Amino acid sequence: xxxxxxxxxxxxxxxxxxxxxxxxxxxxxxxxxxxxxxxxxxxxxxxxxxxxxxxxxxxxxxxxxxxxxxxxxxxxxxxxxxxxxxxxxxxxxxxxxxxxxxxxxxxxxxxxxxxxxxxxxxxxxxxxxxxxxxxxxxxxxxxxxxxxxxxxxxxxxxxxxxxxxxxxxxxxxxxxxxxxxxxxxxxxxxxxxxxxxxxxxxxxxxxxxxxxxxxxxxxxxxxxxxxxxxxxxxxxxxxxxxxxxx
Amino acid sequence: xxxxxxxxxxxxxxxxxxxxxxxxxxxxxxxxxxxxxxxxxxxxxxxxxxxxxxxxxxxxxxxxxxxxxxxxxxxxxxxxxxxxxxxxxxxxxxxxxxxxxxxxxxxxxxxxxxxxxxxxxxxxxxxxxxxxxxxxxxxxxxxxxxxxxxxxxxxxxxxxxxxxxxxxxxxxxxxxxxxxxxxxxxxxxxxxxxxxxxxxxxxxxxxxxxxxxxxxxxxxxxxxxxxxxxxxxxxxxxxxxxxxxxxxxxxxxxxxxxxxxxxxxxxxxxxxxxxxxxxxxxxxxxxxxxxxxxxxxxxxxxxxxxxxxxxxxxxxxxxxxxxxxxxxxxxxxxxxxxxxxxxxxxxxxxxxxxxxxxxxxxxxxxxxxxxxxxxxxxxxxxxxxxxxxxxxxxxxxxxxxxxxxxxxxxxxxxxxxxxxxxxxxxxxxxxxxxxxxxxxxx
Ligand SMILES: Cc1cc2nc3c(=O)[nH]c(=O)nc-3n(C[C@H](O)[C@H](O)[C@H](O)COP(=O)(O)OP(=O)(O)OC[C@H]3O[C@@H](n4cnc5c(N)ncnc54)[C@H](O)[C@@H]3O)c2cc1C
Numbered sequence: 001x002x003x004x005x006x007x008x009x010x011x012x013x014x015x016x017x018x019x020x021x022x023x024x025x026x027x028x029x030x031x032x033x034x035x036x037x038x039x040x041x042x043x044x045x046x047x048x049x050x051x052x053x054x055x056x057x058x059x060x061x062x063x064x065x066x067x068x069x070x071x072x073x074x075x076x077x078x079x080x081x082x083x084x085x086x087x088x089x090x091x092x093x094x095x096x097x098x099x100x101x102x103x104x105x106x107x108x109x110x111x112x113x114x115x116x117x118x119x120x121x122x123x124x125x126x127x128x129x130x131x132x133x134x135x136x137x138x139x140x141x142x143x144x145x146x147x148x149x150x151x152x153x154x155x156x157x158x159x160x161x162x163x164x165x166x167x168x169x170x171x172x173x174x175x176x177x178x179x180x181x182x183x184x185x186x187x188x189x190x191x192x193x194x195x196x197x198x199x200x201x202x203x204x205x206x207x208x209x210x211x212x213x214x215x216x217x218x219x220x221x222x223x224x225x226x227x228x229x230x231x232x233x234x235x236x237x238x239x240x241x242x243x244x245x246x
Numbered sequence: 247x248x249x250x251x252x253x254x255x256x257x258x259x260x261x262x263x264x265x266x267x268x269x270x271x272x273x274x275x276x277x278x279x280x281x282x283x284x285x286x287x288x289x290x291x292x293x294x295x296x297x298x299x300x301x302x303x304x305x306x307x308x309x310x311x312x313x314x315x316x317x318x319x320x321x322x323x324x325x326x327x328x329x330x331x332x333x334x335x336x337x338x339x340x341x342x343x344x345x346x347x348x349x350x351x352x353x354x355x356x357x358x359x360x361x362x363x364x365x366x367x368x369x370x371x372x373x374x375x376x377x378x379x380x381x382x383x384x385x386x387x388x389x390x391x392x393x394x395x396x397x398x399x400x401x402x403x404x405x406x407x408x409x410x411x412x413x414x415x416x417x418x419x420x421x422x423x424x425x426x427x428x429x430x431x432x433x434x435x436x437x438x439x440x441x442x443x444x445x446x447x448x449x450x451x452x453x454x455x456x457x458x459x460x461x462x463x464x465x466x467x468x469x470x471x472x473x474x475x476x477x478x479x480x481x482x483x484x485x486x487x488x489x490x491x492x493x494x495x496x497x498x499x500x501x502x503x504x505x506x507x508x509x510x511x512x513x514x515x516x517x518x519x520x521x522x523x524x525x526x527x528x529x530x531x532x533x534x535x536x537x538x539x540x541x542x543x544x545x546x547x548x549x550x551x552x553x554x555x556x557x558x559x560x561x562x563x564x565x566x567x568x569x570x571x572x573x574x575x576x577x578x579x580x581x582x583x584x585x586x587x588x589x590x591x592x593x594x595x596x597x598x599x600x601x602x603x604x605x606x607x608x609x610x611x612x613x614x615x616x617x618x619x620x621x622x623x624x625x626x627x628x629x630x631x632x633x634x635x636x637x638x639x640x641x642x643x644x645x646x647x648x649x650x651x652x653x654x655x656x657x658x659x660x661x662x663x664x665x666x667x668x669x670x671x672x673x674x675x676x677x678x679x680x681x682x683x684x685x686x687x688x
Contacts, residue, residue: 009270010270011270014270022335039310039312040310042310042311042312042313043310043311043312046311046313046314046335047311047335049335049339186268187270187307188268188269188270188271188307
């Protein structure tokens with residue numbers, strides 16, 4: 001499989017890229033910092049041990065003009081691709097954003113607008129190539145409006161809805177959409193936040209996501225326990241939601 | 247973001263207030279920090295912050311391989327890369343980590359910090375022998391390389407220096423070429439401590455990997471009976487065709503109630519374990535994981551010791567100079583009457599370069615002791631025996647030794663402290679253990 005990954009340098013994206021490299025997938029890494037990308041590529045090349053080089057290209061969700069050319073470069077290097085993974089995104093809690101309009105605009109733009117622009121670009125290319133898989137990391141935070149993550153959750157809710165729409169419309173034409181909804185995962189992004197019960201490890205999450213990509217599962221909760229937690233949360237009456245600190 | 251009632255623990259359950267910050271960006275989280283943690287597999291307080299320090303960085307997420315030379319086996323990686331991961335990636339390519347401790351859930355940083363030893367210590371020495379270079383963050387936040395050629399005093403103090411000389415960011419280590427990723431293993435019963443010491447010395451002459459498990463509860467003639475284990479990497483022609491696969495792991499689901507482990511149950515287990523082994527030697531091809539890390543099969547096995555936890559007492563006794571020291575140590579242990587589930591014996595080779603490295607020529611014994619009212623007393627008693635024998639204890643396992651005992655055992659301490667003062671004149675880098683044993687300010 002030829003895979004383009006936006007966000008492979010850290011956390012869950014890194015863990016997923018390692019699994020893919022080790023099983024022989026051909027990768028092209030997109031990200032902001034060429035030095036970090038090169039280090040990541042080197043790590044993946046040693047782990048893959050196949051002697052194959054891993055391509056890298058600059059793509060920054062805060063720089064809209066970088067999105068199209070980045071995918072074009074990946075396309076040219078790999079000779080077309082079968083899968084695009086997006087794990088990039090930024091996180092901030094409601095407390096951090098509430099009195100910071102600049103940061104608020106940034107999180108909405110990166111996690112919603114730009115991510116979707118990137119996905120649209122990827123969708124067109126995948127469909128031109130006869131189909132493939134678009135796997136995007138959204139979040140359980142998008143399932144209900146929750147006090148600690150109102151803005152982040154809203155951006156992810158929009159993203160999840162977009163991905164569901166894509167899946168309904170294009171699956172018949174060969175474009176499979178996989179929407180990953182991670183709960184709390186112990187990565188660098190959550191460093192310093194106290195892990196709740198059911199917090200996941202990046203490797204376990206990566207294994208689950210890879211299975212979902214291979215099978216074309218449209219929605220995957222990771223770690224798996226969140227599927228049941230969210231089943232409950234989605235059905236909680238608003239009055240209860242309002243009262244609990246969840 | 248965090249509350250002050252959070253606690254960090256050593257593997258044996260020693261606790262300290264504080265939290266661990268993990269990030270894949272180790273250079274940024276080590277800035278201004280007093281100590282870095284690995285996977286927390288040291289038993290006591292080596293990887294716990296000193297009183298008053300609330301958060302310390304953990305290196306486990308910084309685990310990128312930076313380069314690997316497949317002709318020489320030279321591996322360069324970030325300090326958080328674990329031995330488990332190294333073995334998973336490189337064993338199938340016929341390279342192994344050169345020194346394997348009893349658990350594989352150890353980071354490169356932790357391996358260097360404790361200058362770990364393995365079943366091959368009599369031949370290959372500690373991991374320090376196989377380290378070429380390190381990148382450190384010093385107490386003043388500057389970055390510095392050290393090796394045998396460059397800043398060699400810092401290099402030697404960092405091997406076995408328990409994180410007290412600087413934060414290790416990158417490590418370069420030479421892996422060991424192996425003929426196949428399998429082990430040829432043999433084991434046999436040994437009937438007493440004198441026979442054990444002899445059998446270990448005997449095995450050391452022709453086997454690269456040796457160690458023994460001992461029943462530390464029987465007294466009298468049977469004192470020190472146990473099972474001797476020896477092994478070597480299997481040749482390519484002996485190896486099964488199928489490449490090694492990691493096994494399915496069990497996990498202890500919760501902390502056991504304290505009464506589960508008492509001297510009766512431990513005695514029964516030890517008896518069972520000894521007699522389960524056939525009278526004649528067992529030999530055959532083994533998976534390296536079960537040969538080197540038998541305890542890893544059960545994740546979180548430390549929880550069977552209950553909430554109070556346990557400690558390990560590991561020492562090395564120079565038998566050549568003062569024969570009978572091992573026997574006197576075991577007698578003190580059985581007289582204490584506290585059950586030890588696990589007692590591992592090993593003969594060590596020559597002393598390493600690290601200024602505080604643990605092993606030196608002699609017999610190393612490691613015993614697990616559940617935390618009870620009398621445990622402190624027993625550890626004191628055991629340390630007296632160690633002092634008498636001219637031996638020393640292993641800091642990575644220690645939780646209860648006194649500063650007096652430790653300092654009396656450690657003739658190299660002044661040299662180590664001098665190197666620390668040189669690179670960290672303000673004495674910033676500290677751990678709960680260095681406060682307890684080296685008299686660092688809290
Ligand atoms: C079941 C079991 C069996 C064991 N068997 C053996 C054995 O056979 N031989 C042996 O030698 N040891 C053995 N050990 C001990 C173990 O190898 C050491 O405690 C090792 O240091 C643990 O590594 P860690 O990554 O968990 O480090 P931690 O326990 O987290 O840290 C250990 C020390 O290293 C320092 N450190 C960690 N990372 C860094 C860094 N990046 N920079 C600077 N300092 C750092 C810490 O400050 C601390 O002082 C065993 C432990 C267990 C639990």
